[in-house]
Amino acid sequence: MAELQKKSTVSKHLWLIYAISIILLGFIWYYEWILGLIMTLLLSASIYYSVRTEQTMINETEKYISTLSYRVKKVGEEALLEMPIGIVLFSEDYVIEWTNPYMNQFAEEDTLVGKSLNVLSETLIPNIKENKDDIWIGLGEYDFETTIKREERLLYLFDRTKQSEIQNLYHNNQTVLFIIYLDNYDEITQNMDDTNKSQLNSEVTSFLNNWSTQNGLYLKRTSQDRFLAVGTKEILDQLEQTKFDILDEMRELNPADQFSPITLSIGIGVGEETLPGLGQLAQSSLDLVLGRGGDQVAIKDEEGKVRFYGGKTNPMEKRTRVRARVISHALKELVVASDKVIIMGHQTPDMDAIGAAIGILNIAQTNGVEGHIVFDPDDVDTAVYRLVEAIKADADLWQHFIDPETAEDLVTSRSLIVIVDTHKPSMVVDKRLLSKTEYKVVIDHHRRGEDFIDNPTLVYMEPYASSTAELVTELLEYQPKGKKLKMLEATALLAGIIVDTKSFTLRTGSRTFDAASYLRAKGADTVLVQQFMKEDLDLYIRRSKLIENAKLYRDSIAIAKAETGDVFSPVLIAQTADTLLTMSGITASFVISERKDGRIGISARSLGDINVQVIMEKMNGGGHLTNAATQIEDTTIEDAESLLVDILDEYYEGRDTE
Numbered sequence: 001m002a003e004l005q006k007k008s009t010v011s012k013h014l015w016l017i018y019a020i021s022i023i024l025l026g027f028i029w030y031y032e033w034i035l036g037l038i039m040t041l042l043l044s045a046s047i048y049y050s051v052r053t054e055q056t057m058i059n060e061t062e063k064y065i066s067t068l069s070y071r072v073k074k075v076g077e078e079a080l081l082e083m084p085i086g087i088v089l090f091s092e093d094y095v096i097e098w099t100n101p102y103m104n105q106f107a108e109e110d111t112l113v114g115k116s117l118n119v120l121s122e123t124l125i126p127n128i129k130e131n132k133d134d135i136w137i138g139l140g141e142y143d144f145e146t147t148i149k150r151e152e153r154l155l156y157l158f159d160r161t162k163q164s165e166i167q168n169l170y171h172n173n174q175t176v177l178f179i180i181y182l183d184n185y186d187e188i189t190q191n192m193d194d195t196n197k198s199q200l201n202s203e204v205t206s207f208l209n210n211w212s213t214q215n216g217l218y219l220k221r222t223s224q225d226r227f228l229a230v231g232t233k234e235i236l237d238q239l240e241q242t243k244f245d246i247l248d249e250m251r252e253l254n255p256a257d258q259f260s261p262i263t264l265s266i267g268i269g270v271g272e273e274t275l276p277g278l279g280q281l282a283q284s285s286l287d288l289v290l291g292r293g294g295d296q297v298a299i300k301d302e303e304g305k306v307r308f309y310g311g312k313t314n315p316m317e318k319r320t321r322v323r324a325r326v327i328s329h330a331l332k333e334l335v336v337a338s339d340k341v342i343i344m345g346h347q348t349p350d351m352d353a354i355g356a357a358i359g360i361l362n363i364a365q366t367n368g369v370e371g372h373i374v375f376d377p378d379d380v381d382t383a384v385y386r387l388v389e390a391i392k393a394d395a396d397l398w399q400h401f402i403d404p405e406t407a408e409d410l411v412t413s414r415s416l417i418v419i420v421d422t423h424k425p426s427m428v429v430d431k432r433l434l435s436k437t438e439y440k441v442v443i444d445h446h447r448r449g450e451d452f453i454d455n456p457t458l459v460y461m462e463p464y465a466s467s468t469a470e471l472v473t474e475l476l477e478y479q480p481k482g483k484k485l486k487m488l489e490a491t492a493l494l495a496g497i498i499v500d501t502k503s504f505t506l507r508t509g510s511r512t513f514d515a516a517s518y519l520r521a522k523g524a525d526t527v528l529v530q531q532f533m534k535e536d537l538d539l540y541i542r543r544s545k546l547i548e549n550a551k552l553y554r555d556s557i558a559i560a561k562a563e564t565g566d567v568f569s570p571v572l573i574a575q576t577a578d579t580l581l582t583m584s585g586i587t588a589s590f591v592i593s594e595r596k597d598g599r600i601g602i603s604a605r606s607l608g609d610i611n612v613q614v615i616m617e618k619m620n621g622g623g624h625l626t627n628a629a630t631q632i633e634d635t636t637i638e639d640a641e642s643l644l645v646d647i648l649d650e651y652y653e654g655r656d657t658e
Helices: 002-031 033-081 101-106 124-129 161-172 185-189 194-215 233-241 246-252 275-291 321-337 351-366 382-393 404-410 431-435 468-477 487-500 510-521 526-532 537-548 570-581 612-617 637-656
Strands: 085-090 096-099 134-139 142-149 154-159 175-182 218-223 226-232 264-269 296-300 306-310 340-344 370-374 416-420 439-444 458-461 551-553 557-561 588-594 600-606 627-632
Touching: 002 033, 085 101, 096 101, 124 134, 124 142, 142 161, 161 233, 175 233, 175 275, 185 194, 194 218, 194 226, 194 233, 194 246, 226 233, 246 264, 264 275, 275 296, 275 306, 321 351, 321 416, 321 439, 321 458, 321 468, 340 351, 340 404, 351 370, 351 382, 351 416, 351 468, 351 487, 370 404, 382 487, 382 526, 382 570, 404 431, 439 468, 468 487, 468 510, 487 510, 487 526, 537 570, 557 570, 557 637, 570 588, 570 600, 588 637, 600 612, 600 637, 612 627, 612 637
Parallel strands: 264 296, 340 370, 340 416, 416 439, 439 458, 557 588
Antiparallel strands: 085 096, 085 154, 134 142, 142 154, 175 226, 175 264, 218 226, 296 306, 551 557, 588 600, 600 627
């Protein structure tokens, strides 16, 4: 075509030359007619030749265009009918009106025409309605990248099966790092003789070697209580399908009858391209597991998302006085180096949060540092109302309680912020305070979740403890003998322990009684604690109405829900869950109600057979194995109940397959 355009341009230039030649020829005839005659003959011959040539070129051009048009039409027909690309036309009702022959191989009958787009993929129609331009669908053994032309009601399907296979191969062969830790190895082997210790090491090593060989992992023991394993994403996917039943199998391993079975914690890093990055993810996962009490698996990817498995047993108490003394000394150093100590618990504080905060206040005053407790007077539940009133009656103690706005004015870059009874920034009284200083201490007894205070200077998290008040009481014992613990302060700490242990019936260890004994010696009044814990008759009646609505699920799970529009406090639904758990045959209880902030609250309790923490975590909550809760936004009580039932079914199905 370019050659034709070039010839056309030359022709135009040639005729311009002829025109000029005719003008010059006129002058020649005027002065020399013989020469003019000769030139006229020559010019005529040239013009004749040019006309013939141009006509030939025009004929050739017309022939070329005709041939090209035919070829283009032919190519279009072949592309439409024979190329390995699927083409589908559909109606406004999403019914297939025409397909090219390539699509016939995917028809169960002779043709796809007249059938809904759902026969290709059930995701097609929803994606078209959502104005998607490109999606992937599967047809039999093929994967197609589908381009959607909504205005033309047209689909183009490009075979991407090979690309999908390469992606799957890359996904399956990604390196995965496992750090395996024997939770209670030191405690179990502490009093063992060499023979039994050697037997235990041999049994554990043999067990883990068999497990790694069966699953295609490379395993190496790096210390007495730690192993390192390397595998692939495909192996990890297979292990996730088994719900990591190695946890249960290891718990049943008991080579010597004189000691308790050993448990495993596994931290897994996946998705990071570099090996150092994988190592950091795996170690971070293991830290998260140990912060939740061990006997679990945590899988963390490069985006920071975490998946948990296990955690079905109550953690065994394994805190030592040495750790409490070390933490107490470290806390003292931080307090002394600060200009003031700002203490805050979680929103809608309970007895444990207030008691622990008062204990930290005493530590600050003992070391001669100004201390303040952040307290929102508009966020007080009736369960702690009597305790707050008693604190208000003590002017010397009440002056250290400040509202969040005052706290923001007081805090400086040298201040120390101590967070008690929570580790989630979303749950503290005033999240803004966390960014005011770099010095932060977290003291909590809950199992660690994904949401955690950023860059804390000191962390004292013990899921084995009954309450944060118990942890703070132990820290008080190792502080300098300065300011004496007042009766009301000791009583507030004891109230926190009694409430969280349900009067020493749940999550109670020997250290719990030691802490209670210490507080009693410091003047804690048990009668006053009972007065703090008294409830109003109206609240008792409301709780009874909730219990009346309870229904049994799977024969032993009680689920109670409030009526729509009926608002209950978190403490009241927690008390209702506790009461349901005391009923005969009930192993777990869940209470659902609306909250005053518009969210739906769920309080969960169990006797230990069901890990309610895992269930609540799937609903963006958390807690302990036997005590957990969550708050859900933008939902209804009915939808929350339906979601809870689905998660319970998934929990039981997963446990049954183990």
